Amino acid sequence: MAASFGVCRLHFRALGGLDKFCLGLEPQTQVRFTSTTSALKAQTEKKTAKAAKESRTFQAIQEERKEEAERSVLISCPPKINEKKFLDYLSKHGTINKHFFYNSYGANAVVEFSSRESIASLKESINIPAVEHEAAVPFKSRLLSLKWPGSQSSNHPMPKFKEQSPPSINEITQLLSERDSMDEQLQCLTETLQLTEENISLRFLVCSLLRDIAGAYFPECIIRPFGSSVNSFGKLGCDVDMILDLDGIYATSQKKGSGLSLEYQVKRGASERAVTQSILSVIGKCVDQFGPGCVGVQSILQARCPLVRFAHQPSGFQCDLTANNRVAMKSSELLFLYGKLDPRVRHLVFSVRCWARAHSITSSIPGAWITNFSLTVMVVFFLQQRNPPILPTLDRLKELAEKLLQEFFEFYGNFPFNKASINIRKGKEQTKPETTALYIQNPFETTLNISKNVNATQLERFVALCRESAWLLQQKEILKQSSDSPWGFAALLLPSVTSGAGVKSRRKRKLEPASSRIKNLLDSLKIKGGETVAKKGSANARR
Ligand code: GTP
Ligand code: MG
Numbered sequence: 001m002a003a004s005f006g007v008c009r010l011h012f013r014a015l016g017g018l019d020k021f022c023l024g025l026e027p028q029t030q031v032r033f034t035s036t037t038s039a040l041k042a043q044t045e046k047k048t049a050k051a052a053k054e055s056r057t058f059q060a061i062q063e064e065r066k067e068e069a070e071r072s073v074l075i076s077c078p079p080k081i082n083e084k085k086f087l088d089y090l091s092k093h094g095t096i097n098k099h100f101f102y103n104s105y106g107a108n109a110v111v112e113f114s115s116r117e118s119i120a121s122l123k124e125s126i127n128i129p130a131v132e133h134e135a136a137v138p139f140k141s142r143l144l145s146l147k148w149p150g151s152q153s154s155n156h157p158m159p160k161f162k163e164q165s166p167p168s169i170n171e172i173t174q175l176l177s178e179r180d181s182m183d184e185q186l187q188c189l190t191e192t193l194q195l196t197e198e199n200i201s202l203r204f205l206v207c208s209l210l211r212d213i214a215g216a217y218f219p220e221c222i223i224r225p226f227g228s229s230v231n232s233f234g235k236l237g238c239d240v241d242m243i244l245d246l247d248g249i250y251a252t253s254q255k256k257g258s259g260l261s262l263e264y265q266v267k268r269g270a271s272e273r274a275v276t277q278s279i280l281s282v283i284g285k286c287v288d289q290f291g292p293g294c295v296g297v298q299s300i301l302q303a304r305c306p307l308v309r310f311a312h313q314p315s316g317f318q319c320d321l322t323a324n325n326r327v328a329m330k331s332s333e334l335l336f337l338y339g340k341l342d343p344r345v346r347h348l349v350f351s352v353r354c355w356a357r358a359h360s361i362t363s364s365i366p367g368a369w370i371t372n373f374s375l376t377v378m379v380v381f382f383l384q385q386r387n388p389p390i391l392p393t394l395d396r397l398k399e400l401a402e403k404l405l406q407e408f409f410e411f412y413g414n415f416p417f418n419k420a421s422i423n424i425r426k427g428k429e430q431t432k433p434e435t436t437a438l439y440i441q442n443p444f445e446t447t448l449n450i451s452k453n454v455n456a457t458q459l460e461r462f463v464a465l466c467r468e469s470a471w472l473l474q475q476k477e478i479l480k481q482s483s484d485s486p487w488g489f490a491a492l493l494l495p496s497v498t499s500g501a502g503v504k505s506r507r508k509r510k511l512e513p514a515s516s517r518i519k520n521l522l523d524s525l526k527i528k529g530g531e532t533v534a535k536k537g538s539a540n541a542r543r
Contacts, residue, residue: 058333062230066222068201069208071097071116073142074314077107083159086146093125094118100198101159104316109146110202141212143292143314162198164316166236169358169493176490182402185489186347193235193350203229203240206315210242213291214283220248223321224329231332232339233349233376239364240312244283244323276324277301283321284308318364327444331373334443338380348404349379351489355469358493361462368455370438370462377424377440377450382411384427405489409470413463421449465496 056064077086086109087096095114102108113119119142128138129145167175175192176185195203203225211223227241228234269275281299287310288297297310305328308321322328339346353372356362363369386407420429421439425446432439434449437459442448469492486494 058230058336062224065200065204066208066224068097068112069204071114071119072110072112072201072205072208073119073122073144074202074205074209075109075111076143076145076314077101077109078146078148079107081107081109081148081159082156084156090122093121098201100162100201102162102164102198102202104164105313107161108314110198110205112201137290139213139290139292141292142209162196164196164199164202164236166193172354173486173490173493176488177486179488182405182488186351186402186405187343189354189489190343190347190350193354194232194346195229195234195236195238199236200229202315203317206240206312206317206319207242210287210291210319210321213286214244216286217279217282218244218246218249220251221246222248226325226329226332228372231335231376232346233335233353233372235350235353238372239318239320241328242319242321243325243329244279244321246279246323272324273306277306280306280308280321280323287321327442330444335376335380344404345379345383348383348408349376351405352379352408355465355489355492356462359461359465359496361458361465366453368453368458370451370454370458374438374440374451374454377443378412378422379408381422381424381427381440382408384424385411406470406473409466409473413467413470415463417459417463468496 081101083101087099090096090111093113094117096111097114098110098112100110102110113122123140123142126140126144128136128140172189172192176188179185179188207223207225211221214221214223222245224243224245225240226243228238229240269278281301284297284299287294287308291297291310293312293314294310295313297308299308300306305322305325310319310321311317312319339349352375353362356370356372356375361370362372362375383404416429417438419432421432421441423430423441425441425443430441436449436452436454437456438451438454439449440451442450472492
């Protein structure tokens with residue numbers, strides 16, 4: 001043990017000089033030493049690869065995932081699958097890099113080959129199905145169905161299916177109550193809700209499948225995911241926001257000079273918006289009529305940001321396809337960078353989003369509610385406003401970890417929303433330029449308010465819940481009592497009176513912080529009371 005520590009120290013001091021050091025050691029020691037050295041080298045290489053992976057730019061990550069998606073297929077499978085036979089069958093077309101199974105309207109598999117040629121070879125071997133009483137649109141996509149003739153033996157083990165949906169609020173509450181500290185609860189919440197590797201791959205694959213449809217009109221186009229699918233704040237089950245990126249069409253190898261040149265004849269539209277609308281209208285129709293697995297297609301072309309909305313059944317995703325929306329991609333990158341600065345940024349965003357969802361402050365239906373995007377910008381603004389401003393040293397952040405949530409609620413429970421706006425470009429409150437209830441300046445298009453949709457009632461509910469939750473977090477009774485009753489963050493997810501009985505005036509609520517939710521919680525803690533408080537007392541006495 002002592003020897004390996006010695007090697008370790010040497011390794012870090014002088015990796016290059018290790019060979020010289022080996023000379024002069026007993027042969028037996030040399031063998032042990034050499035194997036320790038190669039293990040250390042391998043470990044260092046692994047660490048370097050990990051560090052390189054973690055330091056990749058946002059664009060590099062997107063590019064890599066897009067490329068992986070282009071080498072992948074999505075296969076609808078029968079309920080019983082012999083995984084080995086399935087993989088052997090597909091391997092005839094080339095090496096398989098990765099695969100996983102999941103459920104969405106039945107069993108499905110994502111299979112990623114190591115080269116694109118495998119996809120071409122696979123496609124050549126597949127037939128368009130003969131359908132009875134109907135006719136098929138003969139569109140050859142990478143969305144396939146596996147036919148398994150005859151009944152399969154049930155002796156083989158079923159493959160593991162990867163979960164693609166988030167747990168319910170009740171399951172989350174239960175899970176969190178089993179943790180030992182609130183810090184652990186917030187970490188556990190992020191780990192439970194965040195998008196998994198497989199789920200992200202599936203999102204990129206759906207974009208790539210859509211690209212194959214749009215590519216019929218615009219061969220140079222790319223469909224890129226943005227929003228919470230890529231900004232690191234996505235929760236399992238969130239929608240897939242997509243951009244039809246036509247920038248590749250404008251790239252040309254022809255040098256501009258004074259001589260002759262050619263240009264394409266093009267159809268002109270009244271404005272950029274009108275052109276976007278006509279492109280999306282045609283692609284929307286194409287997705288509706290030719291896109292396998294795409295249902296409920298709606299073209300919402302009059303919105304501020306025109307879009308095509310549809311459900312992609314084989315993945316279970318709700319999708320919003322926009323075009324000409326570069327700013328949204330930039331906002332996604334900005335949030336991704338904020339999320340990378342420190343893991344606690346993500347913990348805070350996930351907990352605030354989860355808290356807001358549990359109390360219907362946010363909703364999956366569009367309306368006058370605060371959106372997840374606005375909430376995330378509010379968290380960023382709050383962190384910028386801290387003294388010292390976020391993101392201070394890691395040690396300081398660790399001390400702050402549990403306090404941040406409480407202070408977030410205090411901050412917005414007392415924020416002068418009536419006169420001030422939130423501005424993450426300046427990191428300061430600004431005077432509101434208009435009378436909307438909530439004003440959050442768009443960091444890239446600074447004349448726009450990203451929360452224009454929010455009405456006064458929704459904002460009041462948010463403020464009331466912030467105050468209530470801040471108050472609740474100040475009560476020592478919220479600290480861990482026992483795992484069978486929700487405590488800590490889990491207690492904040494319990495239903496509040498504000499969700500049902502309407503919102504009381506802010507002044508009244510200030511005088512009356514103990515809503516019946518808090519009273520009930522405290523009462524329930526007291527009932528277990530004699531026992532749990534006594535337990536806590538004796539634990540303290542032991543310390
Ligand atoms: P969830 O889908 O709720 O998980 O979060 P999201 O961040 O993906 O939000 P949403 O699907 O509503 O919007 C997708 C992306 O569009 C956001 O991440 C932003 O980049 C952008 N976006 C949403 N709302 C606005 C807005 O009002 N103004 C601007 N400029 N961009 C917006
Ligand atoms: Mg989204």
